[in-house]
Amino acid sequence: MTVLPADGLSLAAEFPDPSHDQWQSLVEGVLHRSGKEVAGTAAEEALSTALGDGLTARPLYTSTDASADPGLPGFAPFTRGSRATGNTTDGWDVRQRHALADPVRLNEALLGDLENGVTSLWLSVGGPGGVPVSGLARALEGVLLDLAPVALDAGSDPGPAVRELLGLYEARGVAKAAARGTLGVDPLGHAARSGAEPELGDAVHWALLCSREHPGMRALTVDALPYHEAGGSAAEELGISLATGVAYLRALTAAGLSVEAACAQLEFRYAATADQFLTIAKLRAARRLWARVAEVCGSPDAGAQRQHAVTSSVMMTRRDPWVNMLRTTLACLGAGVGGAESVTVLPFDHALGLPDAFARRIARNTSTILMEESHLARVTDPAGGSWYVERLTEELAAAAWSFFQEIERSGGQAAALGSGMVQDRIAATWAARSKELARRKEPVTGVSEFPNLTERPVERESVPADAPDGGLPRVRRDEAFEALRARSDRHLASTGSRPKVFLAALGPAAAHTARASFAANLFLSGGIEPVHEPVSVDASTAAAAFAASGASIACLCSTDALYAEQADTVATALRGAGAEQIYLAGRPGGYPGADVHVFAGCDVVAVLSSELDRMGVA
Numbered sequence: 001m002t003v004l005p006a007d008g009l010s011l012a013a014e015f016p017d018p019s020h021d022q023w024q025s026l027v028e029g030v031l032h033r034s035g036k037e038v039a040g041t042a043a044e045e046a047l048s049t050a051l052g053d054g055l056t057a058r059p060l061y062t063s064t065d066a067s068a069d070p071g072l073p074g075f076a077p078f079t080r081g082s083r084a085t086g087n088t089t090d091g092w093d094v095r096q097r098h099a100l101a102d103p104v105r106l107n108e109a110l111l112g113d114l115e116n117g118v119t120s121l122w123l124s125v126g127g128p129g130g131v132p133v134s135g136l137a138r139a140l141e142g143v144l145l146d147l148a149p150v151a152l153d154a155g156s157d158p159g160p161a162v163r164e165l166l167g168l169y170e171a172r173g174v175a176k177a178a179a180r181g182t183l184g185v186d187p188l189g190h191a192a193r194s195g196a197e198p199e200l201g202d203a204v205h206w207a208l209l210c211s212r213e214h215p216g217m218r219a220l221t222v223d224a225l226p227y228h229e230a231g232g233s234a235a236e237e238l239g240i241s242l243a244t245g246v247a248y249l250r251a252l253t254a255a256g257l258s259v260e261a262a263c264a265q266l267e268f269r270y271a272a273t274a275d276q277f278l279t280i281a282k283l284r285a286a287r288r289l290w291a292r293v294a295e296v297c298g299s300p301d302a303g304a305q306r307q308h309a310v311t312s313s314v315m316m317t318r319r320d321p322w323v324n325m326l327r328t329t330l331a332c333l334g335a336g337v338g339g340a341e342s343v344t345v346l347p348f349d350h351a352l353g354l355p356d357a358f359a360r361r362i363a364r365n366t367s368t369i370l371m372e373e374s375h376l377a378r379v380t381d382p383a384g385g386s387w388y389v390e391r392l393t394e395e396l397a398a399a400a401w402s403f404f405q406e407i408e409r410s411g412g413q414a415a416a417l418g419s420g421m422v423q424d425r426i427a428a429t430w431a432a433r434s435k436e437l438a439r440r441k442e443p444v445t446g447v448s449e450f451p452n453l454t455e456r457p458v459e460r461e462s463v464p465a466d467a468p469d470g471g472l473p474r475v476r477r478d479e480a481f482e483a484l485r486a487r488s489d490r491h492l493a494s495t496g497s498r499p500k501v502f503l504a505a506l507g508p509a510a511a512h513t514a515r516a517s518f519a520a521n522l523f524l525s526g527g528i529e530p531v532h533e534p535v536s537v538d539a540s541t542a543a544a545a546f547a548a549s550g551a552s553i554a555c556l557c558s559t560d561a562l563y564a565e566q567a568d569t570v571a572t573a574l575r576g577a578g579a580e581q582i583y584l585a586g587r588p589g590g591y592p593g594a595d596v597h598v599f600a601g602c603d604v605v606a607v608l609s610s611e612l613d614r615m616g617v618a
Contacts, residue, residue, distance in 0.1 A: 195470030231430025320446030488527020
């Protein structure tokens with residue numbers, strides 16, 4: 001019996017070090033068995049994933065992909081965190097958003113959240129759905145303002161709300177030095193949302209006041225959400241936030257603040273998505289980029305960016321909204337691991353209207369579970385050192401910096417908004433992404449994939465719509481499929497049934513199951529109900545089965561071999577039974593009888609929209 005030494009043990013000591021070429025050869029073999037004939041770097045590229053912004057996630061990263069030293073937390077370039085301890089002492093700040101016009105109801109919601117894990121409040125004041133400025137005192141009744149920071153979202157005219165909040169601090173005996181929170185003043189962000197001309201004068205006024213009298217308050221918010229919510233990419237979101245932050249720095253330093261004092265007046269707000277690695281890399285890249293700005297301004301130690309991450313509203317769905325809980329959990333994980341100081345988890349029913357108490361409870365408990373049970377906050381920058389995360393951080397930062405420079409060359413953020421450059425870039429990005437969504441290259445679970453036509457709709461109290469304006473739009477990933485499902489719902493309401501498709505499955509289950517499941521999933525995503533009864537048909541039974549289905553269209557489902565043998569005769573039988581349109585699940589391959597082919601990567605939205613038009617489903 002060999003006794004192993006207690007120390008110096010290498011579990012891989014007797015194993016040879018494989019080379020990258022050897023790994024690539026194994027990949028070639030796997031792909032060959034799946035029907036893909038690729039070799040060399042093409043094999044690795046076949047497993048790579050496009051992330052947008054010209055970035056690609058490769059299937060394997062090694063030490064050769066290691067990036068430059070990211071430094072230590074709390075030190076420039078702050079890639080690994082703005083604070084030396086990160087969130088390890090108390091976890092991240094759990095910031096719940098509230099948009100309620102009734103001060104009494106809002107007060108109940110605020111107190112309930114603060115008693116159950118929320119540590120700061122994000123309040124919509126004034127405007128559609130926000131609490132009136134006159135009701136702010138009642139809404140904050142019983143809130144310990146010296147313990148619970150308040151973040152304002154007061155839209156185009158924050159002055160009245162700011163004065164009211166600062167007055168409440170004074171009236172309730174909160175020392176100016178003890179007040180914590182952010183005033184949320186963001187004239188460039190509001191200009192992006194509304195199309196109005198930005199005016200930075202008030203922003204400078206409040207920043208000067210906070211710098212002199214309220215050291216714990218930040219006056220300005222660099223809000224990147226308007227650009228994300230209009231369909232912008234991660235690099236565009238970062239590049240615009242840099243341009244906005246630089247514009248505010250210029251205004252504040254011109255008014256007499258030092259670079260250090262001006263940076264201390266800024267809080268940056270970013271979207272966190274269910275792509276956890278991209279979220280982690282985005283927050284790390286944002287800190288690194290802002291540190292570079294501070295360095296160029298001559299104050300490298302002032303570049304510790306304060307971040308507020310908000311789970312993306314773009315990813316939230318109205319159909320099967322329960323899946324949103326999973327999306328927001330992943331987004332919250334990415335935000336926490338990425339090092340955001342404050343995290344807002346939107347309730348799962350956010351897209352449906354006013355969130356109820358259960359949805360708010362799940363939202364705040366998401367952070368609690370991740371911190372208290374999963375212990376995500378125990379380690380500062382836990383993703384640091386991952387070759388993938390470090391490389392993605394570096395590549396994303398480079399793409400964002402390039403876009404930032406483009407904005408600066410156009411005259412800065414205000415000029416880029418005024419000329420339409422920002423709007424055009426984001427619109428092009430969203431158009432390209434919409435094509436991916438329509439082709440289900442970017443799947444949306446419960447909507448474009450695995451939809452449930454029998455789900456009971458979740459209904460919520462409606463929220464007042466924002467007034468129409470000339471600003472950036474708000475988009476959602478589900479909007480194209482939502483429009484198709486809405487047409488199906490109206491048809492159901494008016495006729496008592498949904499449009500139907502008969503799945504004509506050929507051969508045994510082993511032959512047709514994969515494509516029958518694919519076709520059913522595809523048609524369901526547009527609200528067209530598949531009828532798969534009987535399980536299998538042939539030329540002699542297809543007509544009777546179709547007539548009994550109540551459908552007006554049919555889809556052939558089987559293997560290529562069986563299509564060659566039976567597709568033409570079965571299609572003829574289906575047409576004889578009244579089928580108005582015949583689909584075939586599979587790529588075009590010379591099979592007679594089919595009118596339209598549906599396959600992985602086809603434009604599902606275009607196919608289903610055309611079919612609903614043909615059926616007369618409005």
